[in-house]
Amino acid sequence: MALLQNTPILLSIFSILFAQFVKVPIHLIATKKLDWSLMTSTGGMPSSHSAAVTSLATAVGFETGLDSPTFAVAAMFASIVMYDATGVRWQAGQHAMIINNIRNELTIFFREVKHWPEKDEKEKIKELKTLLGHKPSEVFMGALTGILIAIIFYTLIL
Numbered sequence: 001m002a003l004l005q006n007t008p009i010l011l012s013i014f015s016i017l018f019a020q021f022v023k024v025p026i027h028l029i030a031t032k033k034l035d036w037s038l039m040t041s042t043g044g045m046p047s048s049h050s051a052a053v054t055s056l057a058t059a060v061g062f063e064t065g066l067d068s069p070t071f072a073v074a075a076m077f078a079s080i081v082m083y084d085a086t087g088v089r090w091q092a093g094q095h096a097m098i099i100n101n102i103r104n105e106l107t108i109f110f111r112e113v114k115h116w117p118e119k120d121e122k123e124k125i126k127e128l129k130t131l132l133g134h135k136p137s138e139v140f141m142g143a144l145t146g147i148l149i150a151i152i153f154y155t156l157i158l
Contacts, residue, residue, distance in 0.1 A: 008059035015055035015146045019048035047134045049085050050142030053078035058150035085134045
């Protein structure tokens with residue numbers, strides 16, 4: 001199967017898995033809390049999206065040369081993904097945080113003023129996810145992770 005012999009894709013997938021896994025010990029060191037849910041969540045340090053796209057672009061650069069149109073496409077793709085991770089997705093997370101706060105404050109207000117009955121646990125509205133995007137440092141570290149994984153593979157293994 002040719003797909004399983006495609007080194008850039010395999011390195012990109014490995015970079016995602018590595019970045020997602022390393023989030024757990026980094027979070028443990030930073031907060032003294034073990035949170036295995038980070039393995040499947042978006043956001044956090046390092047950015048697995050950045051690791052994936054920079055690993056892919058670096059591998060394509062090794063395979064086709066830095067002057068190839070294929071590398072240009074991969075590099076632009078990586079740039080757009082990383083820009084989006086720090087821009088649109090980060091802002092969406094900030095908006096979710098504010099909306100969650102407004103909703104919580106309104107709920108308290110209506111309960112106190114109008115004496116609304118307590119809702120069952122099932123009826124409570126699930127809060128919006130606030131960890132959607134990345135800080136620039138998280139994107140940078142993700143990018144560095146992906147580049148280093150590809151460079152290590154191409155210089156030490158191949």
